Amino acid sequence: MTDLPDSYGRIVATLIRLTGDWNLAEDCAQEAMAAALERWPRDGTPDNPGGWLMTVARNRAVDVLRRSSVEQAKLREVAMLFHPGEQHEIEDDRLRLIFTCCHPALALEARVALTLRTVGGVPTADIARVFLVSESAMTRRITRAKSKITEARIPYRVPSGVALTERLPGVLAVLYLLFTRGYDADGEPAFADEAIRLARLLTGLMPAEPEVAALLALFLLQHSRRHARRDAVGDLVPLDRQDRSRWDHESIAEGRALLERTPVTGPYAIQAHIAAGHGAAGSDWRSIAGWYDQLARIQPTPMVELNRAVAHGYAFGPQSGLALLAGFEGYPAVAIEADLTAKAGDRDRAADLFREAAAVAPSEVERRALLARAAEL
Template sequence: MADVRAALTRAHHEEWARVVAALTRRFGDLDIAEEAAAEAFATAVRRWPADGVPPNPGAWLTTTANRKAIDRIRRESKRGDKHQEAQMAYGHEPEPLGAIDDDRLRLIFTCCHPALAVQTRVALTLRMVAGLTVPEIARAFLVRETAMEQRITRAKAKISAARVPYRVPSAEDLPERVSGVLAVLFLVFNEGYLASGPGTDPLRPGLTAEAIRLTRLVRALLPDDGEAAGLLALMLLTEARRPARVSSGGELVPLAEQDRAAWDAALIAEGHRLVRERLAAAAAGAVPGRYQILAAINAVHTSARDMRDTDWSQILALYDRLARLDPSPIIALNRAVAVAELDGPDVALAAVDRLEGELAGYHPYHATRADLLRRLGRSEQSRAAYDKAIELAGNTAETAYLTRRRDQLA
């Protein structure tokens, strides 16, 4: 089994991006390409332990992924007929095989093994299943690439040394693994909503769509899990704003300047409904988690017809609650934005400056600080902060926006 895992690891590192790129060129659809690649790896997990590792794992995965893509296209074109045939043959909807009737989600639950620390299992799964690169994962965790590479390598070594069973989890296993799965899906969504690498498109809708699809499946599997519902609401309310986030010139449009008429009303309505459900559960005694509070914050933003109508006091109260649950510097930075609207940029700047030691390599820290300094009329210091944010930012749309804001300084 260790040989199988090692072969899968090598093949994933060497072939994932190439397979996805080749299938995208052939079929013209990134979603189909990524889904087929994931299905190929899931098939390898099932078959290689019994059949042995093929002589050329990369070629095997490429061929299998091509077949999976063709099968999916055929299934989509004949979905209606097949659905009728199934109903006629069984007299009812056929039961799914196993606890998780989706290859990619099954593989994510399998990799999120509780024997590993949560951050480690999330990082490993992002690399092995979601196809994110080590630099992308490192940026998500705010660590150096070398440190993340070492973390992933140590996780693989621990799995091998401890003989951690690599098996599909049963229904009883899902609750103890769901927190890691939700963390994986949240980070995949974030990478799609605002890509962190300089060599990719600013937005990657294929990733956000897949993250939402899989989160819907998690919620269906665990309907009583409040965080699964909260994460789905958060994704929907965030995704709803995507049509207004990048201008025709390829520049990021901040929330205050977005055309709210361009937001997706259907996604907002669904997200608000989920938030109301979680608020009702909280009123009945349920304790909301991180994703539920973040969803509530986004519900406040998307409820305002105009930036000036935003209920900043409610947002600040929600961030205060979130900070008690998750006292991270990023939460403190986002809280400072609300403080600036209520108490002024000088009070917010004092709070932001206290985070420098922890967020010096995080470009939103410098972008936030630059904006606060601009509002205070401290142009030279603002320019220096913008320069640092531009240096650290990888997203081309975000870099264009920051550059324009810097160049507008007196």
């Protein structure tokens, strides 16, 4: 059954290319998935599961098209789906679908939702829960995104040349946001898994793009810590207190192997090297601080600067990090100041700062973690 998510995206992508009908493509893919769930446990998994699913979806699409007033050329294309050379076209379809779902004409969250629903086959209810909206509201959001693609005549293709260079960062940003939605303290872990799956897919389809491989490496290295990030009662465990033997060392090895053969050309490669700086034997904070210096030069966002302060505080002493915090306000800055102040030995001041940060923490698990640090001090 592990073929189902990947096959769903293949089927949808191919039928959209052939019919231009997003809803028909999704309906046929869903019917193929339902048929597999019903028949495979009873009859056994076929030798070519992906081909079986595509055939069922194709036959369903042909039935629907025959009953509609669709032009005969479209019907013939679907009916002749498996002619020689078509498999390469099917692989290209998946890349087309990803770039269409991630088109910059759509709002960023709409791109994430549409990618999850159309490429990944994630149920609308699950997407709605992570975005904190009702299922009906998410259905409307996804429908509007599809309508905009049709009305704006957004082309179903992968850009080339300069256009590809301009568009690829937007596609990677969608996957990055999707991973973050799964990796955050109160996130949905399955979304991080889906981001890794899609990053693998994109890496296979675009092997010459170093930032694509770097993004996959970053995801693998970050997600390798997932089993050590919570204690027995579900509370967050800070990185420096995690049991690193519980990290997924196979994912770490895969991520580092990707980095070894990937040149540093952009922010995802730098972030992956930062993640790789945390090893089983400890964290190489001087190396991490150096990478953050590089990242801050090309991506000088507040969050990068705050994380750079943490790295410098651990690499060169808490006063170095506190100096970099000057001028920053709000929850993350206060929490970081509390940690570095505790490291500097001012326990009372640190406890007050942890309680101050807890009062404005964005999630309950973070609030509990901050109050626990205050209680320790």
